[in-house]
Amino acid sequence: MPGWLKGWVLPVLLFIGWEAGSRAGWLPLDSTSRPSLVYKAGLDGFKDGSILQATWQTLEAAMLGLALATVTGVAIGIMLGLSSRMESATRPTLDALRPIPSVALIPLALMLFGFGLMLEATVVAFACFWPILLMTIAAVRGIEPRLLEVARTLELGTFERLKKIILPAALGRLMIGLRLAVAISLVVAVTVEVVINPRGLGSTMMAAQQSLRSDVMYAQLVWLGLVGWLLNALTHRAVRAWPGGEGAPA
Amino acid sequence: MKARKFNFEAVLFVVGLLVCWQLFAEFKLISPIFFPSPAKTLTTLYERAADGSLWPPLANTTVRMIYGWVFACVCGMVLGLLIGISRNAREYLEPSLEFLRPLPASAIIPVAILFFGLSDSMSTAVIAFGSVWPVLLASIHGFAQIEPRLLEVAASLRLTRAQTLWKIVIPAAMPDVLAGARVSLSIALILAIVTEMQASLPGLGQDILLAQRSFKSAQLYAGVVMLGLLGFAANASLVWAERRLLRWRPN
Numbered sequence: 165m166p167g168w169l170k171g172w173v174l175p176v177l178l179f180i181g182w183e184a185g186s187r188a189g190w191l192p193l194d195s196t197s198r199p200s201l202v203y204k205a206g207l208d209g210f211k212d213g214s215i216l217q218a219t220w221q222t223l224e225a226a227m228l229g230l231a232l233a234t235v236t237g238v239a240i241g242i243m244l245g246l247s248s249r250m251e252s253a254t255r256p257t258l259d260a261l262r263p264i265p266s267v268a269l270i271p272l273a274l275m276l277f278g279f280g281l282m283l284e285a286t287v288v289a290f291a292c293f294w295p296i297l298l299m300t301i302a303a304v305r306g307i308e309p310r311l312l313e314v315a316r317t318l319e320l321g322t323f324e325r326l327k328k329i330i331l332p333a334a335l336g337r338l339m340i341g342l343r344l345a346v347a348i349s350l351v352v353a354v355t356v357e358v359v360i361n362p363r364g365l366g367s368t369m370m371a372a373q374q375s376l377r378s379d380v381m382y383a384q385l386v387w388l389g390l391v392g393w394l395l396n397a398l399t400h401r402a403v404r405a406w407p408g409g410e411g412a413p414a
Numbered sequence: 415m416k417a418r419k420f421n422f423e424a425v426l427f428v429v430g431l432l433v434c435w436q437l438f439a440e441f442k443l444i445s446p447i448f449f450p451s452p453a454k455t456l457t458t459l460y461e462r463a464a465d466g467s468l469w470p471p472l473a474n475t476t477v478r479m480i481y482g483w484v485f486a487c488v489c490g491m492v493l494g495l496l497i498g499i500s501r502n503a504r505e506y507l508e509p510s511l512e513f514l515r516p517l518p519a520s521a522i523i524p525v526a527i528l529f530f531g532l533s534d535s536m537s538t539a540v541i542a543f544g545s546v547w548p549v550l551l552a553s554i555h556g557f558a559q560i561e562p563r564l565l566e567v568a569a570s571l572r573l574t575r576a577q578t579l580w581k582i583v584i585p586a587a588m589p590d591v592l593a594g595a596r597v598s599l600s601i602a603l604i605l606a607i608v609t610e611m612q613a614s615l616p617g618l619g620q621d622i623l624l625a626q627r628s629f630k631s632a633q634l635y636a637g638v639v640m641l642g643l644l645g646f647a648a649n650a651s652l653v654w655a656e657r658r659l660l661r662w663r664p665n
Contacts (some may be wrong), residue, residue, distance in 0.1 A: 171509030195528040198490075253423035257431060263645030265604045267619070268638045270611065273627035275448050275634070347516060355520035355604075359611045360623075366521065373416075373524035381524050386518075392516035 197378040206383035214368065215387060222357065222364035223391075225281055226349040227376025233345060237293045240339065241300025241332060251301065258297075266291035266352055270359055282362070284356045291352045305333035305360025343399045351391055366389075410411035441600045450632040458634040472640065475606050475617035477647070478534070482541020483602040485596050490546045494553020498587070504554075511550070519601070520543025521607055527613070537609035546596040552594025556587030589660055596652045603645055617643070 179199050185191045186198040209215035244251040269287050278281045311333055315325045357366025365388050372381035432452050438444060440453035450458075462468040496503045523540055530536035564586060568578040610619030622637035 167505050170505040174506055174510050175513075183659060198480075249423070252421060253427045256421070256424045257428050259643070260428075260646075263649060264638060264642035265607055266609070267620065268606045268641040271622045273636055273639060275629075275631065301528055350516075351518040352518070354518040355608055358520045358523050359608055366518075369521060369524045373527055377473075378528060381528075384526065385521055389517040390517065390522050393513055395536050396516040402431050 178255065179271070194376060195378060197382050202382040203381040205241045205377070205379035206335075208385065209380065209383055209387075215365075215384060218365045219387070219391060220369045220382070222350070222353050222366065225284035225356075225364065226288055226353040228281065228285040229344055229353065230292050230349040231293035232285060232289035233296055233349075233351050234342065236289075237296030237341075238300050241297045242304055242326070242334075244297075245301045245304025245334075246330075249337075257409075262294055267355060267359070270356060274360065279361055284361050284364070285354055288349050288352045291348050296338075296341045299337055299344075299361040300334065303337035303341075304330060304336060307333045339403045343403045347396060350395060354388065446631070447629055448631055450635055453493035454632045455635040455639065458632040459639060462633070462636060468640065471618045471621045472644065474615075475619065476612065476613070476644065477604075477642060478537055478610070478617060479541065479599070479602045479606040482538045482605065483545055483595075483599050485538060486523070486544075486546040486598055486602065487549050489542065490549035490594070490598070491591060492555050493559050494550050494591070495583075495587075498554045498557025499583075515547050515551075519605060523609065523612055524631075532613040532615070534615065535611060537606065537615055540609050541602050541605040545601040548597035548601065549591065549594040552590045552597075553587065556590030556594075557583065559590075560586045585662075589656075589663065592652070592656045592659065596649065599648050599652060600645060603641075603648060607641065 182191070183199045186193060186196060206215070235414075244254060266287055269290055270283075273283045273286045276392070277286065307330065311329050315329045320328065353364065354366040356362040358370055359366075361367060365384055369381050369384045369388075372378070372384065428531040434454060439446060439449055439454070459468070493507075497507055498504075504626050519540065522543055523536075526536045526539045526543075529537060560583060564582050565578070568582045573581065606617065607619035609615060611623045614620055618637055618641055622634050622641075625631075625633040625637060
């Protein structure tokens with residue numbers, strides 16, 4: 165059997181066992197549902213647009229949070245990367261903030277923003293901020309010192325220096341941090357929705373579970389898995405395509 | 415590493431931040447309902463530690479985190495060993511795992527609720543599923559990359575399979591496994607908090623959510639600080655364990 169086929173054995177067997185076990189009545193229908201029912205629920209969800217709407221809400225929050233984290237993380241990262249004095253002054257503070265689990269900020273963000281997009285985006289931003297910040301610092305530190313000397317000799321202004329030297333030189337590593345952050349953003353967005361925020365896929369899944377529609381719930385779970393997998397594959401390609409990102413870990 | 419000297423600027427930065435925060439709260443630039451002063455936050459933390467109401471939720475969250483994490487570590491190591499040393503297992507299992515891995519762990523909370531109800535087993539299952547990935551991937555890597563010469567040594571010493579496993583394979587993969595386990599623990603803490611909030615299980619996660627609902631902002635901030643400390647302590651103790659367990663390594 166060729167290698168790529170072997171990967172399909174387990175999922176296919178599982179699906180057949182699931183469907184057969186359910187039809188034979190061995191599996192309780194209200195908790196395990198049945199693949200054919202799940203498929204139908206998924207089709208219905210796409211037809212009435214509910215799945216796509218929820219997916220958009222989740223991705224919207226993830227991307228907004230990611231954008232916030234990228235802007236602040238890269239800006240602060242470049243500052244701290246260029247000045248080791250500033251880095252050593254802020255390092256203990258950052259080290260004290262970093263172990264705070266992102267989800268611990270959910271009640272805090274809820275109090276400040278109420279339910280909605282901003283609640284989710286701020287928690288996502290906090291979680292994504294750290295990998296971006298650390299990778300940016302490392303990336304700026306890794307810039308060939310002679311390049312910075314060249315910038316000094318050419319008497320480039322701060323903006324020119326950023327645009328012409330620092331950003332291009334640091335971009336490869338920066339993309340790796342960004343890729344980590346993309347994966348984190350989806351996870352955290354769904355988490356906030358599952359816990360509390362009444363929007364997006366996480367929340368529609370909880371609602372389906374609470375109204376005993378396990379078929380709808382599984383359909384959305386499988387869809388979410390696909391979205392996560394696609395996002396992962398896409399960012400991986402983007403990073404590899406970037407000069408300097410070839411050696412990126414899978 | 416340089417010798418540790420007193421980092422004056424770092425202290426200044428922290429103090430500056432705290433003073434800014436205190437002033438912000440003092441002049442009520444943001445309503446104190448949402449934004450308590452640091453002094454008030456720390457007093458609340460101290461009071462709750464003194465009257466003992468802080469410890470039960472802290473213990474609950476810690477135990478919950480460790481339960482799920484131990485589960486994840488055992489499953490991750492066994493599966494990692496299997497996939498790492500057997501090409502067949504790798505070809506059959508890895509594609510399925512690749513699909514499951516990017517799935518947000520909290521998305522299986524509704525599934526786990528269906529099977530286990532709003533119970534501690536639900537939370538353990540979710541934590542185990544979510545935190546298994548780092549330790550699993552690290553174990554696969556660790557077990558797959560064992561120096562072949564070590565295995566030749568084992569063969570020439572005529573070690574049995576169990577002996578080889580115990581004396582050669584597991585120690586050689588240990589550095590990778592432990593590094594993965596450390597990442598897993600931080601995820602376990604996050605999921606412990608998440609399940610507590612979602613299913614109203616006792617612990618710090620539920621604690622801060624209740625504080626928010628009753629607008630006890632100082633208690634909420636104190637809880638967040640406590641969770642930060644817990645995260646820090648969890649990570650630090652594993653770094654310490656790593657150092658002790660890997661003392662035999664040259665660097």
